[in-house]
Amino acid sequence: MTTQQSRKERIDRGIKVRSDGLYALMSWRELTYLTLPRFILIAGMLALPFLVPGMYWQRVISIVCIYAILALSFDFLAHYVGLVSLGGAFFIGTGGYIAGILNSYFSIPPFLTVPLAAIIGGAFCTLLLLPCLPLKGVYFAIVTLMYPLFMARIIEAFDIFGGTDGLVGIDSFSSAFLEQYFVICMVLIFLFGIRRFVTTDRGLIFTAIMDNDQAVKASGINITRYKALAVFIASAMGCMAGGCLTHIYMWSGISQFALDFSILPIAATVIGGSGTLVGPLIGCLILVPVSELLRDFGTLRIVFYASILVGFILFRSDGIMEFGQRKYEQFERWTNI
């Protein structure tokens, strides 16, 4: 007895194949097919402040962007360099405190403190993480998980920078409009910048380090230097996000080292699609507003992210972005075997 068996096969759409090589762009249709997703993303992000109602949700947009920058730095570090950093809060906290200190002790305006926080904070984080750079996989993750806790303890123990109260009375951005466009532009610049960067020669070395560091070492390339560079890029992004956060809330304190900043970007990356760079942004656009809606439930929010995270890791480990890309580029049909 035989039963009819069939399987699903996926075939690239004709238009995708035609528009794959840039020289083959023959029509407006192909051009549109190629640029439409990118255009929707950019235009959508830029239009976002006008689309949402009220001050409260406009503030949420800024928070989304801050998490998106952090998630982007996690994605870059984990899937293009092979260093899984569980310490997003370390970057946010360092950047936040540096911006806060520069602003409240030296009264430097926000437009200088944010870039300064990115550079100084990036250098600081890289310096502290330098001893751990030879580590791989689990070991790096464990050590980075501890850094934010460590920093919070130190600030508490020495009672510096306002101790447990934090630094208060920090200047905000001059207008809400400016604040939102600043963070949105930063997200877009980082997103496309990193996408470009990972295909350059340096980016290829990063990927090679992830795949086989011994081989890279054997080719006479100093892998620690490259890893330090990657950590600097990622932590500068995180610190910039932290600096923006400080100026948005006009406050920097120990809770910037809290777990929220470590777990949410990871959850967003997994949901959006790890290794796609756009995925983290999409993940943040979904997760952060939902978490705002759940604000009344307190710590149940974290339970919520964590369960979504586990669910996606188990059942949909490729994420939304990969899924969408597959639908956009390929069609499926059942064939008989």
Added chain:
Amino acid sequence: MEILVYGTINSVSLALMGLGFAMIYGISRVPNFAHGALYIICGFVTWTLFYQFGLPYFISIILSLCVNGILGMIMYRFILIRVRGMNISEIIASYAIGLAILEALRYGGFRGMNYTLPVFMEGSLMLGGVPVDFHRLIMMVIGVLLVAGLWLFTHYTRLGLALQGMAQDERAALMLGIDSDLMAMLAMGFGAVLAGIAATLILPLGNIVVESGYNVLIMSIAVCIVGGLGSWMGAFFAAFIIGYAQILTVVFIGSHFQMVVALLAIILTLILKPSGLFGHQKELEERV
């Protein structure tokens, strides 16, 4: 003398925390980031059984240990088994489970200072001029017995030898007819029970608070890294080093710096001797 006595007690409690993590990692190579959550959940189950259901203390402890073991096995069988061998996913998944458990407990109202377990035995004893209560002594004795028992178990029973075989070389163990998934599941169960034992021994000395779950996770990881991940004996000796170092810091510098010592120990170990005190060369390759 005070330093000696309390250093030893602190070391034994650190060793108790670290053993479970070391066991799971040693056998199944899964870094169980939910260790702290398992520790805390055992405390809460014991508390609930003892106060809410009015069971005798001893029985509620045994029951909660069973619950913990089963929970660990379920966690492995239904979640971690699917991501086993994928480093990033293992860490994220187990960390997320731990986080979910801890934060759910926090949401469930288990916070504040009013959750305590009774000590096993009241009273205290003078040990070289230092008052030590019986509970701490019992904890030390059980801790040492547990390590000895584990050593005997892994060297002289079939199951223990199978676990050890899998820890040494999983593929060879598979060829000899050892079911590696079953063994990893059992290891997870044992690890969870060890976390539970640590909880029932240590928690009566203080309050049951959710935050201590994170601290336990960090301390057990610190102990395991310093001792060499996957090496139980290493974890045991490393617990003594960190334990004494912590007590010395508390006495001479201040109690705020306890956690700093642990992190410094990790970083120094990783820089100076990445495979840990008792780690093997094979692990060095994976790590650096």
